[in-house]
Amino acid sequence: MTQTLGGDDSYRLLIGGEWVEGADGAYPVVNPATESEVGQAPEASPQQALDAARAASEAFASWSATSQEERSNLLDAAGKALLARRDEFVPLVIAETGCTATVGKAIQVPQAAVRFQRYARGAFEPTVIPLPPQEMASTPLAPGGVIGALARRQPVGVVACITSYNFPIVNMVGKIAPALAMGNTVVVRPAGQDPLAVIELVKLLDDVGFPRGVVNVVTGSTPATGEALIESPDVDMVSFTGSSGVGARIGEVAGRTMKRQLLELGGKGAALVLDDADVKNAVSMIGSVWTFHAGQICTAPTRAIVHRSIYDEVVAGLAKMAPKLKVGDPLERDTVVGPVITQTHRDRIEGYIGIGRTEGGEVIIGGERPSHMERGWYVAPTLIAGCSGDMRVVQEEIFGPVIVVLPFDDDDEGIALVNGTEFGLYDYVFSRDSGRAMAISRKMRAGNIGLNTVQRNQETPFGGTKQSGVGRDGGSFGLHAYSELQSVVWPG
Numbered sequence: 001m002t003q004t005l006g007g008d009d010s011y012r013l014l015i016g017g018e019w020v021e022g023a024d025g026a027y028p029v030v031n032p033a034t035e036s037e038v039g040q041a042p043e044a045s046p047q048q049a050l051d052a053a054r055a056a057s058e059a060f061a062s063w064s065a066t067s068q069e070e071r072s073n074l075l076d077a078a079g080k081a082l083l084a085r086r087d088e089f090v091p092l093v094i095a096e097t098g099c100t101a102t103v104g105k106a107i108q109v110p111q112a113a114v115r116f117q118r119y120a121r122g123a124f125e126p127t128v129i130p131l132p133p134q135e136m137a138s139t140p141l142a143p144g145g146v147i148g149a150l151a152r153r154q155p156v157g158v159v160a161c162i163t164s165y166n167f168p169i170v171n172m173v174g175k176i177a178p179a180l181a182m183g184n185t186v187v188v189r190p191a192g193q194d195p196l197a198v199i200e201l202v203k204l205l206d207d208v209g210f211p212r213g214v215v216n217v218v219t220g221s222t223p224a225t226g227e228a229l230i231e232s233p234d235v236d237m238v239s240f241t242g243s244s245g246v247g248a249r250i251g252e253v254a255g256r257t258m259k260r261q262l263l264e265l266g267g268k269g270a271a272l273v274l275d276d277a278d279v280k281n282a283v284s285m286i287g288s289v290w291t292f293h294a295g296q297i298c299t300a301p302t303r304a305i306v307h308r309s310i311y312d313e314v315v316a317g318l319a320k321m322a323p324k325l326k327v328g329d330p331l332e333r334d335t336v337v338g339p340v341i342t343q344t345h346r347d348r349i350e351g352y353i354g355i356g357r358t359e360g361g362e363v364i365i366g367g368e369r370p371s372h373m374e375r376g377w378y379v380a381p382t383l384i385a386g387c388s389g390d391m392r393v394v395q396e397e398i399f400g401p402v403i404v405v406l407p408f409d410d411d412d413e414g415i416a417l418v419n420g421t422e423f424g425l426y427d428y429v430f431s432r433d434s435g436r437a438m439a440i441s442r443k444m445r446a447g448n449i450g451l452n453t454v455q456r457n458q459e460t461p462f463g464g465t466k467q468s469g470v471g472r473d474g475g476s477f478g479l480h481a482y483s484e485l486q487s488v489v490w491p492g
Helices: 046-064 068-084 086-097 101-108 110-122 168-181 196-208 224-231 244-255 279-286 311-324 343-358 411-418 434-441 475-481
Strands: 013-015 018-020 026-030 037-042 128-136 145-155 158-162 185-189 215-217 237-241 260-264 270-273 303-307 362-365 382-385 402-408 426-430 448-451 483-491
Touching: 013 046, 013 196, 037 086, 037 196, 046 158, 046 185, 046 215, 046 224, 068 086, 068 110, 068 168, 068 196, 086 101, 086 168, 086 196, 101 110, 101 168, 110 168, 110 475, 158 168, 158 224, 168 185, 168 196, 168 237, 168 475, 185 224, 196 215, 224 244, 237 244, 244 260, 270 279, 270 411, 279 311, 279 426, 303 311, 303 411, 311 362, 311 382, 311 402, 343 362, 343 382, 343 402, 402 411, 426 434, 434 448, 475 483
Parallel strands: 158 185, 158 237, 185 215, 237 260, 270 303, 270 426, 303 402, 382 402, 426 448
Antiparallel strands: 013 018, 013 215, 026 037, 128 145, 145 483, 362 382
């Protein structure tokens, strides 16, 4: 068996403070760049998922009663421990996800530590909201008088944290850190494709001293354990990052027992490039679809909606950019585009490129497998121009290094194209006139808008509209997402 970071000979599940084998055996986790085995992940049974939920439920009363200082200290210790072991975690994350060394070193691990530290501070944020007193007349219900009141944020209970494969520990810490800071307990269920670093993350939390049952982890190659958690009567909230289709199914099942839901789902980001845009900047920002994790990011500006007066210039700029981006081994320092997560996903992306051709789009660059890579699931940066709003490659999330380009003639047409999909996660406006860009952003039906940048502000409320999700995380908004408001009133 492959050695784990801790030196053990296998990866295990953590259920109620006990590290146990998967009841249904184990399955291989495969490196997308080499197609070799990274390690064997435990195949948990649905019953083990239910056991984990029960353990989290039993731990909730004592954990929710801990002080803000205790929660903060443990979260801070987790962040420091992760940074101290960064050089151990980064190679494992790169091997599992296929991300480049640059993305692994700059985002995958350090940002997870930053999130622990952010919510170590968040544990001290006020949970009581004072409300103005009201003078109430006597009624058949009760005597009158001055009635005082407050609202306070209470932990929800047990949170099932289920994440996608693209950023396994960053996304997971973005759920478990605010949940724990607010006093909830958690059951961690990482994506089946790359769960090993998440298991190591949970080991780290166990090592720094989180009490038994507060953090649990179950893994599996099929949806069975996730479905068991969603149906479990011991789970009070589901926090999920992944596809809109799976999110809709979670909403249907979780709704039967009125579970709280935080769903960060798919995206089909639009970059609206106005006639007065800085073309060089717009091309650079749109090209992030290719330069960041092979386009496997839901916030990517995969639809370039460009004013006809500069359309050819933008297409030419993107076509010139793509060949300069090295496709290759994620461990080589100059690699920009690594593989996608699985062979099945590569086949799916290639299928969409074929559909784009069939629908009448022009594949300007890319569209073929990189011939120099004999192993691994690589897709070359691909640009499809001459698209229209009704094409499947424009309407559906591809989740790979594929950009589609559409022309428009006036602002109203451009805005209609931006809003013309079932998604609404992250859109962008490019214009030299910041007032014009701001005004247009108000007409865009997305949870997040970038003006002349694809950079993020981590304190913003992050989430989508339409099929892109329910609820918001990030910053203090993420902390509040894992709470229930409780009102308290009394006679003055």
